[in-house]
Amino acid sequence: MTASEMPKDDEAASRSASNPSTLAGYEGCADDYAETTAPKPDADDQPALVELLKALEPGSRLLEIGSGPGWDADWLKERGLIVRRTDGAESFVQFQAGRGRQAERLDVISDPLGGPYDGVVALHVLQHVEREILPAVFARIAEAIRDGGVFLLALREGEGESVEIGSTGSEYYVALWPRSEIIAALAALGLGLLWSRSFDGREGCWLTALFRKGALR
Numbered sequence: 001m002t003a004s005e006m007p008k009d010d011e012a013a014s015r016s017a018s019n020p021s022t023l024a025g026y027e028g029c030a031d032d033y034a035e036t037t038a039p040k041p042d043a044d045d046q047p048a049l050v051e052l053l054k055a056l057e058p059g060s061r062l063l064e065i066g067s068g069p070g071w072d073a074d075w076l077k078e079r080g081l082i083v084r085r086t087d088g089a090e091s092f093v094q095f096q097a098g099r100g101r102q103a104e105r106l107d108v109i110s111d112p113l114g115g116p117y118d119g120v121v122a123l124h125v126l127q128h129v130e131r132e133i134l135p136a137v138f139a140r141i142a143e144a145i146r147d148g149g150v151f152l153l154a155l156r157e158g159e160g161e162s163v164e165i166g167s168t169g170s171e172y173y174v175a176l177w178p179r180s181e182i183i184a185a186l187a188a189l190g191l192g193l194l195w196s197r198s199f200d201g202r203e204g205c206w207l208t209a210l211f212r213k214g215a216l217r
Contacts, residue, residue: 048208049075051195052119052152055210056081060118063144065108066125070096076121083121084114108137115144123154124206131161131175135185142189147214151191155182157198157205164203179207186211 049072056062058080064073067085069092076083086106087093096103106113108122109129120141129137145151158176165171183193191211198207 046072046075047197048123048152048154048210051210052076052121052150053079053081055150055194055212056118062119062121063113063115063117065106065120065122065141067096067103068092068125070099070101070103072121072123073101084117108140109133113140113144116146117144117149118146119150119152120145121152123152123208126153127156127174127176128172129175130173134175134177138185139189142186142191142213145191145213149213150194151186151211151213152209153182153186153211154206154208156203157207176204177207182207183209190214 053076059082061082061084062076063084063086065086067073067083067087070085073083073085085096085101085103087103088105088107090105093103093105108126113120122141126134126137141151156174156176157179159178161173161175163171164174179196179198183196187193191213194210194212196207196209198205200206
């Protein structure tokens, strides 16, 4: 997605857009999105991935939900982790195939997640899951993580839900969650907070957080 294609708030948009329409929007912009989000050659500022790396042993097996172009998976693989790359949009699966990477189409709402994994990564993707469905998705993710494993999440902070419209007219459903609700929902599933960071980005405030399943160490 190019900068001009990134979703923008549209107060007049209805709430009718859902996960399928969001996926349809991403299907048409994989190349542009990859170009816009490509890591800079001289930059290695990945605080969330660094925290994830510190919480895992070399050779740990991860499930990445919403892998997109695969830049984060590349970073993790280069540092000795095994990443199962998945995305809901076929365009990103094909983009990664063109780069010589193996990715799979996965619907996090309905497809089996497999596991147990040493960790699950879902960065900047679950805000597109409908509000009433996300708790069940969290539960599925928790079940896919082994005891002692970790979950790295980046989710939009705030209240309410909306449809955001890209410059080409694509609709993107977005649900916002208060930080306290995110942490409480995951704690109820046995995922305790290890580390967190909030930051203001182009699309609003984001919570990036790392959780561990079971007793914290």
